[in-house]
Amino acid sequence: MAKRRKSGVFFRQTATHPFGRLTLAGFHFNLRIKKPMPLRFWDTYAIVYVLTGRARFRDVDGLDLPMTPGALLLMFPGHGYHYDIDPDQPYSEFWLHFEGPVFDLMRDQGVIDPAVPIHHLEPVDAWLERFEGVARLRAGRRAEGPLQQTCRFVNLLADAVSHSRKQKQTPPDNLWLAQAEALLEKHPVDANVDWTDLAMKMGLSADRFRKKFKQFTGTSPANYLVARRLEKACTLLQDRSLGLKEIATRCGFCDVFHFSKRFKQRLQLTPTEYRNHKLRIR
Numbered sequence: 001m002a003k004r005r006k007s008g009v010f011f012r013q014t015a016t017h018p019f020g021r022l023t024l025a026g027f028h029f030n031l032r033i034k035k036p037m038p039l040r041f042w043d044t045y046a047i048v049y050v051l052t053g054r055a056r057f058r059d060v061d062g063l064d065l066p067m068t069p070g071a072l073l074l075m076f077p078g079h080g081y082h083y084d085i086d087p088d089q090p091y092s093e094f095w096l097h098f099e100g101p102v103f104d105l106m107r108d109q110g111v112i113d114p115a116v117p118i119h120h121l122e123p124v125d126a127w128l129e130r131f132e133g134v135a136r137l138r139a140g141r142r143a144e145g146p147l148q149q150t151c152r153f154v155n156l157l158a159d160a161v162s163h164s165r166k167q168k169q170t171p172p173d174n175l176w177l178a179q180a181e182a183l184l185e186k187h188p189v190d191a192n193v194d195w196t197d198l199a200m201k202m203g204l205s206a207d208r209f210r211k212k213f214k215q216f217t218g219t220s221p222a223n224y225l226v227a228r229r230l231e232k233a234c235t236l237l238q239d240r241s242l243g244l245k246e247i248a249t250r251c252g253f254c255d256v257f258h259f260s261k262r263f264k265q266r267l268q269l270t271p272t273e274y275r276n277h278k279l280r281i282r
Contacts, residue, residue: 009025020100022098023097027094032087044077048075049131056086071118106157111157176216195209227266234278236250238275244271259271
């Protein structure tokens with residue numbers, strides 16, 4: 001990375017435009033955070049582009065995904081998230097905040113999606129130059145206004161998402177993963193899963209099944225099973241007519257206690273706290 005880069009904010013904009021704008025950009029280099037980050041809620045959109053190290057992303061809807069060099073994390077207004085940095089590896093990132101109706105439209109049309117918060121872009125140096133370049137457009141005497149800068153960033157963001165989607169799994173891989181997910185869906189969360197038997201149905205040993213599943217999803221089958229149940233719970237909690245016991249049963253938990261415990265462990269909120277927050281921001 002170029003010598004001029006250092007930790008901290010290098011871009012800050014106060015000018016506004018009805019279309020949208022970039023507000024802040026900067027770097028974090030060689031972070032070593034040992035304590036888990038609390039759940040955070042931003043008022044703006046943001047991206048984080050991982051340069052070095054590893055982290056684990058979790059959000060308020062139960063997603064649990066790895067972040068490795070080249071990962072582009074998209075964050076959305078009012079959507080809680082946190083990510084835990086692996087303390088054994090120096091972690092560095094580029095970050096940028098942005099806001100405005102044009103980004104709301106991109107979200108509403110599915111160009112950017114809270115359900116798909118992480119994309120992968122390589123080579124890292126080339127994509128970093130593009131993101132940093134847009135943020136530095138206002139430097140110098142011929143400063144570009146927020147409209148021109150935002151238009152360039154919209155194009156870059158759309159290009160990044162499109163590039164990432166083209167790198168996704170091949171159709172045979174999608175079919176294998178769909179079959180594995182269907183088998184997992186049949187098991188309650190708190191039941192003892194016979195992984196050897198399940199893997200045999202996919203023609204693999206238990207160890208090979210676990211490794212292949214993690215290769216495609218970034219998480220283990222057991223963690224995936226819990227995450228999917230909690231995703232369903234997050235949706236059901238937005239219906240106030242449903243009690244916690246009914247939601248726990250529908251999501252495959254043996255009782256409310258285990259449901260609440262797993263929910264709090266994963267999302268840093270109790271089911272009731274999550275429900276109250278979601279209904280409040282509607």
